Amino acid sequence: MADFRTIWRADRFIGDFAPSDGGLAVGCDLTTSVLISLFTHRRAHPDDRLPDQAQGDRRGWWADIANSRPIGSRLWLLSREKQTDETLRRAEAYGREALQWLIADGIASRVEVVAEAPRQGVLALGVTIIRDSNETRRLLLEAPWTGLESCVDIKVSQGE
Structure with a gap:
């Protein structure tokens, strides 16, 4: 059974379920899982600077x-x-850590995360x-640097 499709509403800075024909859309399970993995808050380690x-x-x-x-x-x-x-x-390391379960569960053989700052105040994760x-x-995720936990603009491409 497919999961409810999670989308990001950049205009309201919230995650939401996607509507479809009077109900909720399903599918895009991998994208939904990646969004949840990256943009929900994992507990900080005891030695992390808050x-x-x-x-x-x-x-x-x-x-x-x-x-x-x-x-x-x-x-x-x-x-x-x-x-x-x-x-x-650090952003790359945190991204790899959050997505490590994809390898552990046999969904992926490898996960690559590349972080860059395409412009002032924006973090992009490839x-x-x-x-x-x-x-x-491949997913390209961009979020305001000061609102990493609340906003993302997602562009998805599949295959090479």
């Missing part, structure tokens, strides 16, 4: 306490960081998911 506005809140999903495989990413930790090469490398059959799925 953004000033977090005020001690390490975030995360309450059920992760009993789950050996946490959900989400630590990209939210970068919301007040300067746009430096070091910060971009995600390439490679399956054993060499089928690829």
Whole structure:
């Protein structure tokens, strides 16, 4: 059974289910899973430096306490960081960490994440998911640097 399709409404800065014919659209399961993995908040590690506005809140999903495989990413930790090469490398590492489950579950043989700052105040993540059959799925995600957890403009292409 397919999952409800998750879309991002950039005009309202929220994630939502996609409507379809009086109900909810299904499909695009891989894209939905990647969006949830990257743009929900994974609990910060004890040694992570929290953004000033977090005020001690390490975030995360309450059920992760009993789950050996946490959900989400630590990209939210970068919301007040300067746009430096070091910060971009951290964004890549956080993205790979959030998507590691795709490899562990046998959905992908490899996941590549490339971060860049295409313009001032914007973080772009290029995600390439490679399956054993060499089928690829590429996603380009752009979010305001200061609102990493709340907004994304997604462009999807499939195959090479």
